[in-house]
Amino acid sequence: MNSLRGVGRAWTGRATLAAMAAFSVLLSVACAPSGGSSGSSAGGTITVAQQVDAETLDPAMHRSRETQNVTRQIMDGLIEQGPDLKLIPKLATSWENQRPDYWVVKLRQGVTFTNGEPFNADAVVFTFKRIHDPAQKSPRTSLMPTYAGVEAIDQYTVGFRTKEPDAGFAAQLAFQEIVPPGYLKQVGDEEFAKKPIGTGPFILKEWVKGQRVVLTANANYWGGKPKVDQVIFRPIPELASRVAALKAGEVQIITTLPPDIARTFTGDIKTVGAKGTRISFLGMNVTQTPFSKPEVRQAMNKAVNQETLARTVFDGRAEALNQPAFKAMDCYDSSYQGYPKEPAGAAAVLGTLEPVMLDVATENRTFAEAVAGQLRAAGLRVTVNSMEAGAFTSKINKGQSPFFLHDWGFARGDCNTVYTTHFWSGTRKSQVFTGFSSPPTDAMMQQARTAMSSDLEGAKGIYRSLMRNVMDNAPWVPLVTPEELYGVSSRVKGWEPFPSGRVDLVQASLSGN
Amino acid sequence: MVRFALRRLGETVAVLLGASVVIFVVLRVVPGDAVDILFSDEGGGTAEQRAQAAKDLGLDQPLPVQFLSFLGGIARADLGESIRQRTPVVDLLKPALAHTIELTFASLAIAILIAVPIAIVSALRQNSRWDRGGTALSLFGISMPSFWQGIMLILLFSVTFPIFPASGVIDANSSLQPVTGFTTVDAVLTGNWAALSSALSHLVLPAFTLGTTTAAMIARLLRSSLLEVKNLEFVEALRARGLARHVVIRHMLRNALPATVIVLGSRLGTLLGGTLVVEVVFGWPGLGWLLITSLDNRDYPIVQGAVLLATLLVVLSNLLADLIHGWLDPRVNARRSVKT
Numbered sequence: 001m002n003s004l005r006g007v008g009r010a011w012t013g014r015a016t017l018a019a020m021a022a023f024s025v026l027l028s029v030a031c032a033p034s035g036g037s038s039g040s041s042a043g044g045t046i047t048v049a050q051q052v053d054a055e056t057l058d059p060a061m062h063r064s065r066e067t068q069n070v071t072r073q074i075m076d077g078l079i080e081q082g083p084d085l086k087l088i089p090k091l092a093t094s095w096e097n098q099r100p101d102y103w104v105v106k107l108r109q110g111v112t113f114t115n116g117e118p119f120n121a122d123a124v125v126f127t128f129k130r131i132h133d134p135a136q137k138s139p140r141t142s143l144m145p146t147y148a149g150v151e152a153i154d155q156y157t158v159g160f161r162t163k164e165p166d167a168g169f170a171a172q173l174a175f176q177e178i179v180p181p182g183y184l185k186q187v188g189d190e191e192f193a194k195k196p197i198g199t200g201p202f203i204l205k206e207w208v209k210g211q212r213v214v215l216t217a218n219a220n221y222w223g224g225k226p227k228v229d230q231v232i233f234r235p236i237p238e239l240a241s242r243v244a245a246l247k248a249g250e251v252q253i254i255t256t257l258p259p260d261i262a263r264t265f266t267g268d269i270k271t272v273g274a275k276g277t278r279i280s281f282l283g284m285n286v287t288q289t290p291f292s293k294p295e296v297r298q299a300m301n302k303a304v305n306q307e308t309l310a311r312t313v314f315d316g317r318a319e320a321l322n323q324p325a326f327k328a329m330d331c332y333d334s335s336y337q338g339y340p341k342e343p344a345g346a347a348a349v350l351g352t353l354e355p356v357m358l359d360v361a362t363e364n365r366t367f368a369e370a371v372a373g374q375l376r377a378a379g380l381r382v383t384v385n386s387m388e389a390g391a392f393t394s395k396i397n398k399g400q401s402p403f404f405l406h407d408w409g410f411a412r413g414d415c416n417t418v419y420t421t422h423f424w425s426g427t428r429k430s431q432v433f434t435g436f437s438s439p440p441t442d443a444m445m446q447q448a449r450t451a452m453s454s455d456l457e458g459a460k461g462i463y464r465s466l467m468r469n470v471m472d473n474a475p476w477v478p479l480v481t482p483e484e485l486y487g488v489s490s491r492v493k494g495w496e497p498f499p500s501g502r503v504d505l506v507q508a509s510l511s512g513n
Numbered sequence: 514m515v516r517f518a519l520r521r522l523g524e525t526v527a528v529l530l531g532a533s534v535v536i537f538v539v540l541r542v543v544p545g546d547a548v549d550i551l552f553s554d555e556g557g558g559t560a561e562q563r564a565q566a567a568k569d570l571g572l573d574q575p576l577p578v579q580f581l582s583f584l585g586g587i588a589r590a591d592l593g594e595s596i597r598q599r600t601p602v603v604d605l606l607k608p609a610l611a612h613t614i615e616l617t618f619a620s621l622a623i624a625i626l627i628a629v630p631i632a633i634v635s636a637l638r639q640n641s642r643w644d645r646g647g648t649a650l651s652l653f654g655i656s657m658p659s660f661w662q663g664i665m666l667i668l669l670f671s672v673t674f675p676i677f678p679a680s681g682v683i684d685a686n687s688s689l690q691p692v693t694g695f696t697t698v699d700a701v702l703t704g705n706w707a708a709l710s711s712a713l714s715h716l717v718l719p720a721f722t723l724g725t726t727t728a729a730m731i732a733r734l735l736r737s738s739l740l741e742v743k744n745l746e747f748v749e750a751l752r753a754r755g756l757a758r759h760v761v762i763r764h765m766l767r768n769a770l771p772a773t774v775i776v777l778g779s780r781l782g783t784l785l786g787g788t789l790v791v792e793v794v795f796g797w798p799g800l801g802w803l804l805i806t807s808l809d810n811r812d813y814p815i816v817q818g819a820v821l822l823a824t825l826l827v828v829l830s831n832l833l834a835d836l837i838h839g840w841l842d843p844r845v846n847a848r849r850s851v852k853t
Contacts, residue, residue: 045685045686047685052806053798055597055598055599056598056599056600058599061599062597063551063554064597134565137569139551139566141562142552142558142559142562145559193599193600209605209608209798210608210609210612210798210802210803211681211682211683211685211798212681212685214685214686232685234680234681234685234796235796235798236680236681236796237793237796237802237805237806238793238794238796240664240667240794241664241667241679241680241794241795241796244664244667244668244671244672244679244680245671245679245680245796247672248671248672248675248678248679249675250671250678250679250680250681388545389545389550389553389809390543390544390545390546390549390550390808390809390811391543391544391545392545393545393549393550393553394544394545394546394549395544397549408554409554426559427558427559429559429560430552430558430559430560430562430563431552431558
């Protein structure tokens with residue numbers, strides 16, 4: 001046995017040495033310079049890490065913000081939504097609501113796609129007809145619910161017809177990029193989705209699915225050459241890994257940053273925020289007990305203190321809401337005071353109720369716990385029930401959740417979308433949510449939509465009455481609009497995030513290059 | 514041997530058919546569908562728009578029709594088209610599979626590199642400090658959640674001591690020409706040494722994270738097997754003949770390895786499961802990541818394809834382990850021949 005111990009000792013030494021040698025070889029190969037990781041030219045490379053990869057690069061075939069962040073670098077829209085949600089000309093120079101159901105858009109002249117194909121009315125007509133062609137099966141048609149048709153008036157003017165008067169139609173144009181008809185017909189849909197070209201500030205160099213989209217600056221961009229030479233979009237699904245990649249200097253901008261992580265950033269990385277366009281709310285199903293009673297829903301509004309939530313859960317990086325609109329929205333009513341915060345008074349109603357369950361998608365669980373805490377303080381016996389996002393969506397769509405916390409994006413910033421999506425009888429058939437709609441609110445929505453094109457102030461007045469009506473009925477407790485937060489390397493200069501979550505890198509530059 | 518392999522292949526087809534039924538049914542039973550998720554934000558959707566989307570995606574068909582169409586597709590090696598990416602599922606699975614296989618093999622290599630020396634030292638010097646240390650290390654390796662370990666390794670080796678990249682497969686500027694889809698292999702084939710260096714450095718942390726649990730398991734198993742073998746008479750006989758120490762060890766390993774290989778084969782399924790977590794943590798675009806992101810979107814064709822492929826991999830790895838077992842231990846083949 002002793003001799004075997006000797007064998008063991010000899011092996012101990014050999015095995016350890018062999019293992020160390022192998023590992024050091026691996027390390028030496030692995031740590032060798034990997035060749036030009038920071039970009040080779042003076043402008044440098046900005047790498048943006050998003051949660052997911054682009055789904056496709058065909059702007060007609062997705063419903064994903066991360067995808068649009070990439071396509072918008074390659075292709076321009078007619079109109080852009082600025083940091084204050086105001087519309088800015090891009091490929092369109094002006095737009096006019098000539099008749100209640102007809103919009104005339106003047107186009108920028110002298111712009112070409114990167115293959116030399118001219119940008120003109122034909123390209124615009126082709127782009128929108130393609131999206132609305134049933135054979136195309138584009139998932140974006142519902143983002144332009146009032147679109148009825150498009151036509152070329154002359155080479156640089158197009159006309160859009162709407163199904164009904166829609167004063168907010170121009171904002172819909174801000175979310176669609178223009179494609180080159182000649183190139184697309186030449187290469188076909190499938191190839192275009194992998195290798196698109198456009199009129200945008202960057203040109204696609206390479207897209208390796210799941211790994212990276214590499215874009216190089218378009219030296220002939222009509223809006224001026226971007227300051228950086230290269231932009232790379234990388235998908236990093238895990239938040240902690242995105243943050244680590246930012247801290248390690250592998251990426252310069254990370255998206256989808258929660259406030260609790262944002263507050264930890266110091267030194268070479270900082271948090272940059274834009275006023276958001278998402279509204280989070282408590283939804284109460286008006287057809288189910290105990291929320292079928294208006295006094296219960298009103299008491300819930302008195303029990304929740306949005307200011308406290310914005311300050312604590314969101315670290316002050318959220319706008320507290322007392323109505324189903326944020327301040328940048330066209331119909332926001334600054335004179336509305338909202339429900340008084342009276343948890344003690346609310347307790348008289350909420351304390352008598354049977355225990356309730358607050359449904360929430362997993363990613364909003366922490367927020368829901370904080371809201372539930374306030375409701376418990378007002379006497380409501382409530383437990384948080386978090387579930388996978390898909391299951392949650394299905395449950396609230398079917399109207400099976402009596403009480404839920406949800407958030408919804410309103411990037412266009414128009415109130416019509418809020419009311420149509422959440423409080424109109426027409427959409428309650430397919431997405432029940434709270435189940436709330438009423439003939440008077442339906443009528444007011446119709447009046448407001450019609451008035452928007454002829455009498456903007458009148459329309460705003462109608463929206464304010466509509467808002468008060470909805471708040472009195474109280475199917476929602478509006479909560480907050482969180483800021484869109486990004487982690488950014490302090491080397492990045494001149495970059496400003498947009499409320500809609502879009503990443504515009506034309507003006508961004510990189511110090512130290 | 515050939516009859517054995519053919520019989521196992523027949524069983525594989527049955528397993529795949531069963532798996533396809535299960536995954537199809539499970540995906541349709543869990544709440545939430547692709548249309549719900551497509552219209553779950555900005556703009557929503559009216560009943561008409563949702564019905565149109567369901568029709569466009571082929572989700573308006575009765576379930577048996579959808580299932581038969583899915584089975585017919587498999588027979589033609591066509592797994593359908595992704596709902597969200599509008600790309601043939603096969604085109605998405607191919608690169609993902611290559612990335613997962615590359616990661617799995619690298620993790621196995623690391624596991625063996627760590628486990629074999631520990632097992633040998635522990636077994637030969639039973640109850641010594643080395644043995645107790647090795648056992649404690651193995652216990653730690655098995656108990657450590659790979660999610661936590663991955664994040665810790667990133668913090669340590671990417672942020673605090675920036676030696677390895679935090680995520681991804683290769684540097685964005687490596688301009689590697691794809692040949693086989695396996696990054697390191699392609700780098701060698703094209704002689705792109707900068708790309709090879711980058712690919713290896715990206716591989717170290719995820720492979721190490723995935724490999725440590727397996728290493729711990731191999732170490733414990735191999736140690737037990739070696740302890741059994743150590744006390745057999747043939748070892749004493751070899752030693753009595755004056756054979757060199759390393760030759761004795763080789764003979765011991767030859768007798769101890771078969772059991773470990775069988776367990777390793779069955780572990781490959783668990784390793785694939787582990788890639789779900791590790792790939793997400795390290796931004797590694799393999800099967801696990803594809804599966805997770807597609808599940809979030811209820812992208813049925815991708816999920817079905819990825820699960821089928823994973824099932825196939827597990828079955829094949831078990832088969833491979835059986836064959837290697839036979840090669841390492843001729844007595845097994847002899848027994849199979851008698852049975853068949």
